[in-house]
Amino acid sequence: MRMVDIIQKKKQGEALTALEIDFAVQGYTKGEIPDYQMSAFLMAVYFKGMNKEEISNMTLSFVNSGDQVDLSAIEGIKVDKHSTGGVGDKISLIVIPLVASLGIPVAKMSGRGLGHTGGTIDKLESIEGFKTELTSEEFINNVNKYKMAIVGQSGNLTPADKKIYALRDVTATVDSIPLIASSIMSKKIASGADAIVLDVKVGDGAFMKTVDEARELARTMVDIGKMLNRKTVAIITDMNNPLGHEVGNANEIREAIEVLKGHGSEDETTVALTIASHMAVLGGAFNEFEEAYKNLESIIKSGKAIEKLKEFVKIQGGNSEVVENMDLLPKAKYHIEVKAKEDGYVYHIEAEKIGIAAMLLGAGRKTKEDSIDFAAGITLNKKVGDKVSVGEAICTLHTNFEVCEDAKKVAEEAFYISDKCNTIQYIHDIVM
Numbered sequence: 001m002r003m004v005d006i007i008q009k010k011k012q013g014e015a016l017t018a019l020e021i022d023f024a025v026q027g028y029t030k031g032e033i034p035d036y037q038m039s040a041f042l043m044a045v046y047f048k049g050m051n052k053e054e055i056s057n058m059t060l061s062f063v064n065s066g067d068q069v070d071l072s073a074i075e076g077i078k079v080d081k082h083s084t085g086g087v088g089d090k091i092s093l094i095v096i097p098l099v100a101s102l103g104i105p106v107a108k109m110s111g112r113g114l115g116h117t118g119g120t121i122d123k124l125e126s127i128e129g130f131k132t133e134l135t136s137e138e139f140i141n142n143v144n145k146y147k148m149a150i151v152g153q154s155g156n157l158t159p160a161d162k163k164i165y166a167l168r169d170v171t172a173t174v175d176s177i178p179l180i181a182s183s184i185m186s187k188k189i190a191s192g193a194d195a196i197v198l199d200v201k202v203g204d205g206a207f208m209k210t211v212d213e214a215r216e217l218a219r220t221m222v223d224i225g226k227m228l229n230r231k232t233v234a235i236i237t238d239m240n241n242p243l244g245h246e247v248g249n250a251n252e253i254r255e256a257i258e259v260l261k262g263h264g265s266e267d268e269t270t271v272a273l274t275i276a277s278h279m280a281v282l283g284g285a286f287n288e289f290e291e292a293y294k295n296l297e298s299i300i301k302s303g304k305a306i307e308k309l310k311e312f313v314k315i316q317g318g319n320s321e322v323v324e325n326m327d328l329l330p331k332a333k334y335h336i337e338v339k340a341k342e343d344g345y346v347y348h349i350e351a352e353k354i355g356i357a358a359m360l361l362g363a364g365r366k367t368k369e370d371s372i373d374f375a376a377g378i379t380l381n382k383k384v385g386d387k388v389s390v391g392e393a394i395c396t397l398h399t400n401f402e403v404c405e406d407a408k409k410v411a412e413e414a415f416y417i418s419d420k421c422n423t424i425q426y427i428h429d430i431v432m
Contacts, residue, residue, distance in 0.1 A: 003027065003037045010044040018057040025061040029160040035167060042164070042173040050178040055220060056227040058178065062186030065160035069109070071192035074143045076105045079283045080193035081275055082184060084208070084217075086201040087355035088242035092120045093256035094272040095279060097308035100148035101299055104283035107143045108150040109191045121152045126250040126330055126374035130318035142315055150316070158186045180207070181220040188230075195231035195282035197275055198222070202428060203240030205351020211236065211428050218431040231282045236428040237271050241349045241384050244268035248363040248377015248398065250329040257323055260305045265383070270426045273297065278430075330375035332398035338408055340388040344417040347384065353414035354378060360407035361399040373400055378411060384424050388417060
């Protein structure tokens with residue numbers, strides 16, 4: 001078998017066999033196939049696409065290139081969720097204790113933030129003492145005993161995907177749905193979950209800019225999950241505007257606490273309950289989505305959800321007192337208001353710009369090596385549909401930098417004020 005023949009076959013739009021895909025993926029991972037041939041292969045996939053079977057075989061080849069997490073010692077249906085990344089997206093912080101409170105095991109592996117999108121691990125580490133590095137024994141014991149645990153992605157999971165993604169990044173082949181879908185799903189499959197709920201973001205703050213693109217990606221990932229015997233559901237959620245009122249690590253912990261106490265914003269609460277309800281159905285707690293949604297609402301109202309969050313923080317070494325005393329979370333030295341320059345209504349808040357502004361304040365990383373400031377972030381004083389007057393604060397920047405004019409300018413540019421009122425559709429579609 002020769003790589004040049006595989007490139008030629010895909011260039012002509014023909015379907016590749018599992019053996020051909022595995023030859024390309026494993027050969028490149030081992031260093032037997034050069035960058036220039038894999039680059040040509042990726043470009044051929046970009047232009048000619050892949051069918052369902054090819055994408056599933058690509059996913060499986062990524063999975064088989066490294067270690068796989070064995071969760072067989074955990075009782076019940078292990079449910080995981082994945083977000084394609086957004087601004088103000090603290091949904092994992094909410095759904096882990098919420099779903100665990102139903103007795104469904106949530107064994108979560110999460111990553112760190114890069115660029116304008118935040119990482120769940122970074123957010124949780126803003127809680128004093130919270131450990132995101134657990135031994136396999138600790139992780140499995142926590143899920144069996146408390147029905148929840150989270151760890152940072154580590155070890156040798158999907159090394160083929162890591163190496164190929166780095167090449168995609170420099171060959172303009174990142175935005176290929178077969179390659180995006182196989183990359184995301186390989187990590188979820190290797191992580192050992194039985195059921196997966198995918199939060200596919202759409203809008204200017206997300207990778208997929210249109211609902212049609214997001215729907216195609218969602219459909220592709222759900223099909224991969226089913227072909228590889230994983231229960232999978234994808235929910236397409238809005239990321240044209242930031243989610244909730246808070247962006248930044250400690251800020252987002254505060255807001256997740258408010259949601260679990262029943263005081264969260266409508267968009268954050270709706271998205272969290274929708275995702276948690278689908279996790280509950282896949283986990284076998286309920287037969288119908290509507291029944292799950294009502295029960296989860298009642299769990300929040302009863303106070304059970306916030307108690308489960310306290311337990312979650314405690315079992316991972318964190319100071320659970322932060323749940324009742326949020327002043328224990330890191331605080332920035334400076335709080336700078338960005339004020340409206342005209343009267344009207346907030347018509348749109350460009351999520352990507354808010355994310356970039358937060359990164360400039362210290363809340364995110366430009367490179368993987370950068371450190372982050374847990375206290376840095378942005379509070380959205382006004383959301384889409386809110387009325388504003390000249391001089392009124394539309395957002396507040398939290399930072400330890402004395403000078404942050406660049407961030408202030410970007411945040412100001414993110415707000416579009418109009419004489420017309422606008423509304424947001426939080427959930428665009430469900431793909432099953």
